[in-house]
Amino acid sequence: MNTQVAIIGAGPSGLLLGQLLHNAGIKTVILERQTPEYVLGRIRAGILENGTVELLREAGVSRRMDAEGLIHHGVEFLFANQRIPVPLSELTGGKTVMVYGQTEVTRDLMEARQACGAQTIYGVEQVELHDLKNDKPFVTFVKNGETCRLECDFVAGCDGFHGVSRQSIPRDILREYESIWPFGWLGLLADTPPVNHELIYAHHERGFVLCSQRSLTRSRYYLQVPLSDKVEQWSDERFWGELKRRLPDELSQKLVTGHSLEKSIAPLRSYVVEPMQYGRMFLVGDAAHIVPPTGAKGLNLAVSDVNYLWRILRQYYRHGREDLLSHYSQLALNRVWKGERFSWFMTHLLHDFQDKSAFDRKMQEVDRQYYLGSRAGLTTIAENYVGLPYETVE
């Protein structure tokens, strides 16, 4: 079997890269460990930056997103029960974010790939990458008990944090940067109308709260919880009770509760690996970096990597631009680090840290006063939240 670009992983980054390359006449095969149903069952991100929306449009997969996605012109912060609006579009020259779930993005991409006849092989095992430093790398994998070989020009490692791609790079070449946060997020998804038309990021002495949403009838709420908590300890009743306790009366009285469709606890991690390429293999998305979800950047950074990689590969195949291949890692990392910084900043600003010194608590308080009390501070938050511009690939 052979192709031009072998893509490992059919998450949003692998599928979007596959679609953009296919549209440019470049052949791809995607290898995915799970079944399509499993991939679609994962409840994850829901806020799309301006640049993500534009790239999905460019890929030709935006019909449902444009019809059903909700455009948000602002977000709200809440400190000491005081509501502080952040008018995103007013502060960024008209930019907005789109509320449209990662599950829906993935579904649209899967359908587009199926419609165009490009190949995705689900349920593969024992994926191994070979000869990445040569002009003709190849991938081996097991499907239905049979070992298969896929020859290619390039490998795109879109296989998430626990994938095989990053682990195929020799340890002495990689530099890892990591910070583990001392709490987790307990998330609950319910078919109830959101408590507010915009997202609310709330600080409370009992812990952080995010009131998010997936549509006008589907809400996603998160509570900061200790890392030792187990999801079984959180009945729906306990979750709703705690959420109400952390919201001001005007919101908790409006909150519509209901049966949870999904409930899970996610630990928070900041992580980046450098470089993001090794020979003819490129790392994309969560395979190379993880952010705490506080800045809504995880999916958006994965899309940002795709934006650079597909443009570089298109230039390579169309115009023989071999020189651009070595630019990928730095281009991607420039933007990744800015996303990491914003996610780190938002996590610091909004959470309750049990072990913070009195001095650090004061710093957190003054940061809040400055960033949320001045137009300059609010503009900094707004322009990062809607997404910083991409660099040009040339």
Ligand SMILES: Cc1cc2nc3c(=O)[nH]c(=O)nc-3n(C[C@H](O)[C@H](O)[C@H](O)COP(=O)(O)OP(=O)(O)OC[C@H]3O[C@@H](n4cnc5c(N)ncnc54)[C@H](O)[C@@H]3O)c2cc1C
């Ligand atoms: C629980 C959770 C909640 C999240 N919530 C948010 C949020 O609220 N906001 C936000 O912005 N981001 C969130 N994220 C982050 C966001 O979902 C990710 O950044 C995004 O999914 C990255 O896309 P990806 O395609 O790079 O990786 P993934 O979505 O992880 O896709 C990787 C794919 O590779 C496959 N794979 C793995 N190993 C192999 C292998 N060896 N062979 C073949 N296939 C393999 C996996 O099955 C998977 O389908 C969350 C992530 C998690 C885990």
